[in-house]
Amino acid sequence: MIDIDPWSNALADYGRLFSQFGMQEIDSAITSKLRGKHRLFERNIVFAHRDFDKFVDAAKNGRKVAVMSGIKPSNEFHLGSKLTADELIYYQKEFGAKVFYAIADIEAYADNGISFEESRKVAVSNVADLLALGLDEKNACIYRQSKEMRVMNLAYIFSKKVTYNMLRAIYGERDISLYMSVLTQAGDILMPQLEFGIDYTVVPVGVDQDPHIRLTRDIAAKLGITLPAATYHRFMKSLSGTEKMSKRNPKGIITLADKPEEAGKKVLSAFTGGRTTVDEQKKLGGEIDKCVLYDLSVFHFENDEACAERKRKCLGGRIMCGACKKEVAAKVRIFLEEHQKKKEKLVDKAEKIIEHSN
Amino acid sequence: MIDIDPWSNALADYGRLFSQFGMQEIDSAITSKLRGKHRLFERNIVFAHRDFDKFVDAAKNGRKVAVMSGIKPSNEFHLGSKLTADELIYYQKEFGAKVFYAIADIEAYADNGISFEESRKVAVSNVADLLALGLDEKNACIYRQSKEMRVMNLAYIFSKKVTYNMLRAIYGERDISLYMSVLTQAGDILMPQLEFGIDYTVVPVGVDQDPHIRLTRDIAAKLGITLPAATYHRFMKSLSGTEKMSKRNPKGIITLADKPEEAGKKVLSAFTGGRTTVDEQKKLGGEIDKCVLYDLSVFHFENDEACAERKRKCLGGRIMCGACKKEVAAKVRIFLEEHQKKKEKLVDKAEKIIEHSN
Incomplete structure (x- = not known):
């Protein structure tokens, strides 16, 4: 049975992730080692991991560490x-950590017919969004899938290390193109090492991507190299x-x-x-767990105090949704105005980064 | 049912290739269009094709034509x-025809652990063998799989065009790595176009490679481009x-x-x-169809007259195998001596060609 599906947008049942899939909780043993507080960890947005404790120790011990991510360049962030x-x-x-960032332009072409x-x-x-959000490009390697031969070569080599049984156990019966793309992602993740x-x-x-993490860790185990660590964030709800x-x-x-106005x-x-x-709302308070506004506040747009205050007012029935919407909408507008101003200059x-990227 | 297996070294049953797999015979309509006579066609070594007649017409009509082949660089020719x-x-x-020649170094690494x-x-x-055999490198594109990004990109794109049913119908149930390598070969074949x-x-x-040709032609059909032609040679028997x-x-x-001495x-x-x-041999003559010596003579080492004479003497019981072996061995030695002398200088x-190849 396949319990986590990376190609669905259903919200996850987080319940069994720890027991059934062997993820670990982010706990104080980890957070106590972080120098700066960060909303991602303070608010339990990043809530689970695999071997992140070992990664943190390696970083603290001066080992060379990297963080890997990427995007299919089909849409704006x-x-x-x-x-x-x-x-x-x-x-x-x-x-x-050195940032490795894969721009999956071949996938954008193959999946969505988007030209290079x-x-x-x-x-x-x-x-430009990454830079505006604070990425230091001097400690980063940003590459395009269509230009970075090494990833594809690794995917090819990995294909000899996996069996259908491995792939089916993780993903179920899928198209060959999908298996090729997950092997390519394994190439992205293991290339830094x-x-x-x-x-x-x-x-x-996101937890939905865990199958790729498990596959890549299986491949790393077969290669006899360090298994990559992962951290998992909760999903933001759609609007x-x-x-x-x-x-x-x-x-x-x-x-x-x-x-900003449209947003x-x-x-x-x-x-x-x-x-x-x-x-009813005054009497019972809002159902905050279902609320998109509260997600916006917690995941992105408000500081700890503002979040806590919003929660108190909501649960206490002291703010109605109309007023709450206006407040959150204002925060979103302000963020976007400032972000876009920064971004324009970058x-x-x-x-140039894309021009000189592999 | 899979009737042709590219990964077996069994000798083929040529019988059903025309009826069941839709190959066409090389006939006089084609050979009459060839300017020069060549043992490959004169001796029916190249005996079947797909769309080679159309390829010949295209070439005669001044279209840009190419011939594609390649090798896994794991052994000497x-x-x-x-x-x-x-x-x-x-x-x-x-x-x-412009020669496209793929050197499958990734495959050599992945399959045989051979370092780059x-x-x-x-x-x-x-x-160097190719050059000594007469390749004109000025009308050739020789590339290494590990360096020619475009082939891998095409393989990736093709993976979206094929289904398991297509692959299974052609190859049977196989490893994922095998499917990846056949898609890469399709990339090699279609890159010139x-x-x-x-x-x-x-x-x-060789006819054993027809599954790759069929797959590639299926992909070309899906892409709406000209289906590549193929010619098929009979197998040489092993010693x-x-x-x-x-x-x-x-x-x-x-x-x-x-x-040369060892050979x-x-x-x-x-x-x-x-x-x-x-x-018995004097009375019945030799069983020439089973004879490796005769294969050596026909496929490579003797001219038309010498081949015909050898056949007559064998079938007529006028030469014994010991004498025949000495004659053919001498031809092999002479060829290798001359070839190796040429090759050394090349x-x-x-x-340089490899150094500057993609």
């Missing part, structure tokens, strides 16, 4: 992509509240390229945890 | 590899006479790097079509 980017950048700052010319433009925008002399790599992902925020559901997302309007029509009537730099 | 090389070079001369350094040396020797502006490509192969000459059976081969000795102990007793050029 949305708040889900921003979450991963924030993790990437935090690990770069916290551990001095088009995807190059999207990639420049994605990289195999080609760049990195000792330990961590991969920040409609029914599924994870994903580019597969374009109406449910806010992108970093949205006009604000999206927030005003987002799904909330509000009760049927005002009286597009040339992003263009 | 043997007489089977020489056969394909002869075809390649003949098509280059006859049609002005090692396989590079073998590749230089293979290319897709990336180099070639109008028509022909691929000279033991029981299977095709293949590097999988190292004792049964003569390589172009064998010392001569191999011929002296080769399997022949001789009868049990001299009397190693530097081959080195």
Whole structure:
């Protein structure tokens, strides 16, 4: 049975992840080792891991560490992509980890028919977002799948190490192209160790990506090299509240390229945890676990105090959804205005990075 | 049911190739269009094709044509590899076809654990053989799989065009790595059209390679491009006479790097079509269809007259195997001496070709 499906946008049942799939909880043994506090860990957004404790120790002991992520350059960053980017950048700052960032332009072409010319433009925008979010490009290796031969070579070599039984146990019966793309992702994840002399790599992902992590760790075990670590974040809900925020559901997302006014309007029509009537809401408080507004606040847009205050007011029935929406919409607008201003100045730099990337 | 297996060294049952697999016979409609006579066609060594008539017409009409082949650089050329090389070079001369030659170094690493350094040396020797056999390197594109990104990118894109049913129908249930390698071969075959502006490509192969041709033609059909043509040669028997000459059976081969004396000795102990007793042989003649010596003569080492004379004497019981062996061994020795002398002078050029190859 396949319990985690990386190609679905259903929200996860986190219950069995620890017992059944062997993920570990992020606990104080780990957080106590972090120098700076970060909302990702403080708020339990990053809530699970594999071998992240070992990665942290390796970094603290001066080993060469890396953090690996990537994107299919088919769309602008949305708040889900921003979450991963924030993790990437935090690990770069916290551990001095070299960032490896794969731009999967072949996949964009093969899956979505996006030409290399088009995807190059999207990639420049994605990289400008990364820079605006704080990426230090001097300690980063950003590459395009169509140019980085080594990843494909590794995928090819890995294909000799895996059996259908391994692939089917993890992914179920799937297309050959899908198996090729997961082997390519394994190539992305293991390239820092195999080609760049990195000792330990961590991969920040949503829990839905765990199958790729398990496959890659299985391959690393077969190769006799260090198994890459992973950290797992909870999903942000889409604006409609029914599924994870994903580019597969374009109406449910806010992108970093949205006009601030438009993004604000999206927030005003987002799904909330509000009760049927005002009286009920005053009496019972909101259903905060279902609320998209609260997700926006916690995952991205408000500091600890503001989050806590919003929660208190909501659960105490002291704020109605209309007012709450206006407040959160304002925060989203302000963030986007500032982000886009920063980003504009970084597009040339992003263009150069892509130009000189493998 | 899988009837042709590219990974077996069994000799083929040619019977059903035309009826069941839709290959066409090489007939006078084709051979009459060839300017020069060539043993490959005169002796029915190249005996079947797909769309070669169309390829010939395209070439005659001034379209840009190419011939594609390649090698896994794990061993020296043997007489089977020489056969394909002869075809390649003949098509280059006859049609002005640009030669595309893939050196599958990743495959050599993944399959046989041969390092890129090692396989590079073998590749230089293979290319020097090609030059000594007559390849015009000015109308050729020789590339290494590890360096030619475009082939891998195509393989990736093709993986979206094929289904398991297609692959299973052609190859049966196989390892994922095998499917990846056949998609890579499809990338090799279609790259001239897709990336180099070639109008028509022909691929000279043994019949055992027809599954790759069919797969590649299926992919080309899905892409809406010209289906590559193919020509098929009969197998040379291994020296033991029981299977095709293949590097999988190292004792049964003569390589172009064998010392002439050693190769001569191999011929002296080769399997022949001789009868049990001299009397019987004088009375019935030899079983020439089973005879490795006759294969050596026809496939490589003797001119039309000498071949015909050998056949007459054998079937008429006028030559015994011992004498025949000595004659053929002498021809093999002479060929190797001359070839190796030529080759020695071409190693530097081959080195440069590999150095500057993608």
